[in-house]
Amino acid sequence: MNSFDVIVIGGGPAGCAMALDLNRRGYNVALCDQAKFPRDKVCGEFISPGADPILEQLGVLGSIEALAPKRLKGVAISSYESAELEIDYPSSSDTGLRPSSLSVPRYQLDALLLNQVQSAGVKVFEQYKVSDFLFDNGSVAGVQGWDENKTSFSLNSKLVVDAGGRNAISLRKFSLKQEPKGNTKIAFSAHWQGVRLPDDYCYMHVSRPGYTGISSVGNDRTNVVLVVDRSALGGEGGEKAEAFYHRVLMKNSRRRNILQGGQRVEPVRSVESLAFSVRPIPCGGLILVGDAMGFIDPFTGEGIYLSLRSSQIAGEVIHAGFQSSNFSRKSLSVYEAKRKEEFGGKFMLSRVLQGLIYNRPFCNWIMKSLSTNQALAETLAGVIGDILPAKKVVSVEFLYQLVVGAFKGNADLKKALD
Numbered sequence: 001m002n003s004f005d006v007i008v009i010g011g012g013p014a015g016c017a018m019a020l021d022l023n024r025r026g027y028n029v030a031l032c033d034q035a036k037f038p039r040d041k042v043c044g045e046f047i048s049p050g051a052d053p054i055l056e057q058l059g060v061l062g063s064i065e066a067l068a069p070k071r072l073k074g075v076a077i078s079s080y081e082s083a084e085l086e087i088d089y090p091s092s093s094d095t096g097l098r099p100s101s102l103s104v105p106r107y108q109l110d111a112l113l114l115n116q117v118q119s120a121g122v123k124v125f126e127q128y129k130v131s132d133f134l135f136d137n138g139s140v141a142g143v144q145g146w147d148e149n150k151t152s153f154s155l156n157s158k159l160v161v162d163a164g165g166r167n168a169i170s171l172r173k174f175s176l177k178q179e180p181k182g183n184t185k186i187a188f189s190a191h192w193q194g195v196r197l198p199d200d201y202c203y204m205h206v207s208r209p210g211y212t213g214i215s216s217v218g219n220d221r222t223n224v225v226l227v228v229d230r231s232a233l234g235g236e237g238g239e240k241a242e243a244f245y246h247r248v249l250m251k252n253s254r255r256r257n258i259l260q261g262g263q264r265v266e267p268v269r270s271v272e273s274l275a276f277s278v279r280p281i282p283c284g285g286l287i288l289v290g291d292a293m294g295f296i297d298p299f300t301g302e303g304i305y306l307s308l309r310s311s312q313i314a315g316e317v318i319h320a321g322f323q324s325s326n327f328s329r330k331s332l333s334v335y336e337a338k339r340k341e342e343f344g345g346k347f348m349l350s351r352v353l354q355g356l357i358y359n360r361p362f363c364n365w366i367m368k369s370l371s372t373n374q375a376l377a378e379t380l381a382g383v384i385g386d387i388l389p390a391k392k393v394v395s396v397e398f399l400y401q402l403v404v405g406a407f408k409g410n411a412d413l414k415k416a417l418d
Contacts, residue, residue: 003156004030004123006318007143008163009130011037014290014307015163016113019122020058021315027322029122030155031114032143034129038111042189042271043303044213045106045223046072046202049089049099050386051305054312060116067112069104070216074381076201078254079367080208080360086201087370089385090378099387101202103217105191109304128153130169133160133286139327140285159318159327161287163311166271168292171278176288178277185210186233186272188226188245195222195262206357207252214258222262224249230272242268275350280336284328287335289314296350305386306343313338345390349383352394369402376401 008019011033019031047055055061076084089099118124127148134142134154142156162170171177195214197203202215210228217223226245233244245268250256277294281287290307317335321327356362370377379398382388392398 002030002123003142004028005157005322006030006159006161007032007155007157008161009033009143009169010163010165010290010292011035011114011117011124011126012041012110012163012165012290012307013113013304014292014311015161016110016117017054017058017308017311018161018163018289018314019117020120021311022318023117023120023122025315025319030125030157031117031122032125032128032130032145032155033114034127036127036148037114038107040105040107041110042187042225042269043106043223044189044202044215044225045103045109045217046213046215046304047102047104047109048305048384048386049101051102051308052099054305054308058113058116058308060113063112063116064102064104064109067104067108068218069102070200070218071100072103072200072202072215073098073100074201075384076199076203077367078203078205078207079357079363080206081253082364082367084198084201084203084205084254085367085371085377086199087377087381089387090382092387099385100200101385103202103215103223105217105221105223125153125155130164132169133173135283136285139283139329159285159287159321161289161314161318162292163288163290163307165291166276166295168288170281170286170288170292174279174282176279176281178279180275180277184230184272185227185275186230186270188228188241188268188270190224190245190264190268191217191266192222192224192259192262193220193265195224195259197222197258203254203258205252205254206363208358208360209248211357212249212252212255214255221265224259224264241270280333281329284332287314287318287332293339296347309342309386310339313342343390345394346383348394349390366402369404373401 005027006022006029008015008031019029022029074088076086078084091098129145130143131145133140140160144154147153162168197216202213205212209232213225215223275295289310314335321331379392383390383393
């Protein structure tokens with residue numbers, strides 16, 4: 001039976017970042033993924049500016065740039081078919097330059113990351129599906145499952161990192177997933193060609209029954225993502241997914257103007273339960289990173305940055321565990337605390353804005369306020385882009401400025417509060 005210091009489950013951004021981090025620290029790492037790469041995933045394919053330094057540290061930023069990805073200078077947001085408000089990312093205090101986000105197809109990004117992992121000397125097991133954990137004295141001590149030939153395998157390790165996403169084996173094994181109260185979200189995604197976007201922004205259009213994110217990924221391809229409440233689809237016998245996707249997209253005049261000259265070039269794919277939280281792991285020897293640790297609604301959070309950064313935080317805790325030969329549940333729970341400290345403000349922002357964007361008067365109120373205060377708008381874009389801390393907007397001062405700006409001639413807000 002093969003034995004490693006660490007086994008990583010999942011070859012997405014979180015898993016690859018984790019494997020590269022631990023490999024660079026000198027540990028013997030294996031990575032298992034049930035897929036054969038390259039493979040595709042439903043994703044906004046939007047990597048916030050805050051990820052650039054991490055990608056550089058991992059040694060992959062240059063290779064990503066060689067793919068000729070689209071660089072976006074910010075977001076353009078439209079509230080219920082109003083004109084788009086274009087918001088650039090704020091200038092760097094160090095260089096004075098404005099950062100940009102990366103927009104690159106996931107099948108290219110993930111294949112590139114996995115190739116970097118293999119080149120670094122990590123043992124990669126493609127088409128190896130992990131179905132269960134191995135245990136030693138109540139702690140996780142390896143994995144077992146089936147390879148592409150349906151042959152069983154077992155791998156031992158001192159620690160397992162589960163980067164298996166929203167369907168991670170840990171979530172099922174220990175019943176860790178906590179679905180949010182109320183309607184769950186479902187995202188539909190497809191690439192289009194021939195779309196003519198007005199400028200280099202990610203275009204976010206909010207209107208019932210949800211919102212869209214539309215951005216170029218280069219090579220005349222545009223990723224068009226629609227996010228709605230699951231209930232909007234109806235029950236059994238309801239509208240087919242592709243018909244629903246196209247009807248809702250074209251119902252909004254702003255989206256229609258952008259998409260009317262384009263054509264969808266692949267089937268519409270979907271993923272459910274976008275936002276969820278995770279209970280604490282009940283045993284030692286196991287850490288979760290990336291989407292397996294929970295996910296926030298993509299309107300205010302970009303999952304790839306969260307995945308990369310959570311792997312960095314986990315790497316520090318895992319290294320400390322090796323130094324003390326301690327992978328107990330209590331020792332590894334330091335990672336959960338550090339992750340919560342770093343991302344708690346961002347998660348709160350997500351919950352607040354989610355409550356506002358589905359209320360038309362309040363959504364218009366926010367847009368009115370942002371349109372009258374460029375600094376305020378760029379601060380929000382900086383937080384969403386992971387280049388400014390969330391405390392910049394989750395504060396009394398920011399909310400005060402938002403309210404003051406909104407009341408300047410905003411009849412919708414006054415009417416909503418009457």
